[in-house]
Amino acid sequence: METVSRRNWLKSAVALGAGLPLGITLANELMAAPVSQAEKRHGVFRPGKLVRLGSNENPYGPSPKAREAIKASITEHNRYSFAEAQEFKKVLADKEGVSPDHILLGAGSGELLALTGMGIGIEGGAVLSAFPTFRTLMEFAVRFNARWDKVDLDETLTHNLEAMASAAKPDTKVIFVVNPNNPTGTVLDPAKLKSFSEEMSRKAIVYSDEAYLEFLEPGQQHSMIDLVRKDYNVIVSRTFSKIYGLAGLRLGYIVAKPDIIRKIAKYQPGTIISQPALAAAKASLGDNEFMSFTRKKNAEARDYFCKYLDSKKWFYGNSHANVVLFPAPKDGKTILEETEKRGFQIRIWDYQDKEWCRVSIGTLDEMKAFTKAFDEVIA
Ligand SMILES: Cc1ncc(COP(=O)(O)O)c(C=O)c1O
Structure with a gap:
């Protein structure tokens, strides 16, 4: 796969500025590959x-509450959503127990995976993940300049955390973990994942993709968010596409230390979350x-x-x-x-x-x- 050097990235940025749909093409090429x-x-x-x-996807969504909220938001569809997005970030920050500068919204968590892959990949080094897993972050990192180190799942098709820890190299920049994993749906032992994340985040950023976490019973949803609150080098990502059934509206978010958020946010090409997406997400959040x-x-x-x-x-x-x-x-x-x-x-x-x-x-x-x-x- 051809990589995008710093120079090419600059050219790409210029192309974006000129209104060429380069970002969209790359996203389509890599996310629907x-x-x-x-x-x-x-x-x-x-x-x-x-x-x-x-x-x-979730065949039952959007929820009845989200449908009502989308209808009610129609009167705002002629307005940019700057204020609503800020307000929603506060709601999410309260839910996650962090301040709003720990949160970045994206057009689906896929956009944030892509931006993380770009922002880290452009600096070279490596991204490490299990294989098979959801590939967007690594595909973007490779396209931008990094190496993808893959570690096979174990014989039960679960992440092999010991093998992943051994596979980390001095130039590993991001360690990507999906729990439950896609394409397998398998879950990790929460205590093992926590100690792995604590340990490995001293060497690299640990990205905990929790897109499917809410499919577990509430008592079994062990998020790595606590490590973010304690200032570890951990990114947690969540999406409204799965349990909330809003995949077509495109809204996800990551939670991390403000310096990590800023580093990723600077690659975001002016994404403004749409009014119906914000309305539906707000109505869906915590709809037990x-x-x-x-x-x-x-x-x-x-x-x-x-x-x-x-x-x-x-x-x-x-x-x-x-x-x-x-x-x-x-x-x-x-x-x-x-x-x-x-x-x-x-x-x-x-x-x-x-x-x-x-x-x-x-x-x-x-x-x-x-x-x-x-x-x-x-x-
Ligand atoms: C593990 C995982 N993360 C993230 C995504 C991206 O979802 P979205 O961009 O809709 O939030 C998916 C989609 O299937 C996924 O499986």
Whole structure:
């Protein structure tokens, strides 16, 4: 992959200033990139109406409260949201127990992953992560100047924290951890993750991506936010796309020490969060009724799907989120073609010279229909 040197970055910045959609192109290229040879040949996110089991979305969102708030915000849609965004940052800061200068809002947490990858990658060195995992930060870092050091998951498809600690090098700048992980939904032991983050953040910035954390029961949601409050070199990222079901509105945020926030924010090209996104997020935040509804429905549909995988005696990661990864029972490209013909979109990943199916959890009815179709696909 071609890297972007400091000089090229300057040129890119000039191109952005000239109104060329370079940032958008790069984001599309990297964030919607194929994750396997099969996807390279078949294509990803092809047009057409499919049951979406390919993007780990929330099929129940937006919540009733968010829908009302979006409607009510219409009278403000002709106004820039500077004041509303500031106000919302305060709400988030109170929730997270930090001051507002610890918070950066983004057009989805994906934007913040991309900016972190750029801001750190441009200085060279390395970013370290498990593999497979959500790749945006590392893809941007590589494109900008850094090396991506990958550490395979363990045999249960969970992050191997010991191996990751050993893989950190003197030039490692960011250590990226996703908990629960995408594409596996597997979770880490909270005490182990905490001591790993404490220890490793003395050497590099630890980025704790908690996009799916709220899929766990409230008592089991062990965020690394406490380390941010204690001034560790830790970034926590959260999104309104998953449990809150607002993926299409694009709003996420990171929490970190103000100097880290400033370093990342300076690469943000004038993102202004939209009025409906802010209204919906404000109404959604802490909506326990909708969160537990989603959690319950997701667990029901995931259990159904895991029973199906059990009935086939197929190995899969122990998912606590809305996604499951299992070895592809036949050639990946054929699976993509045949599931698509039957109206479903899933993903194929390459990992350890094998192909893997990544299936997002939809509604129970969707999973019932999908397992029927999948039986035909593999027949
Ligand atoms: C682990 C993880 N982080 C971040 C994101 C980005 O989500 P968004 O940009 O919608 O916040 C995703 C999306 O699937 C994800 O899986």
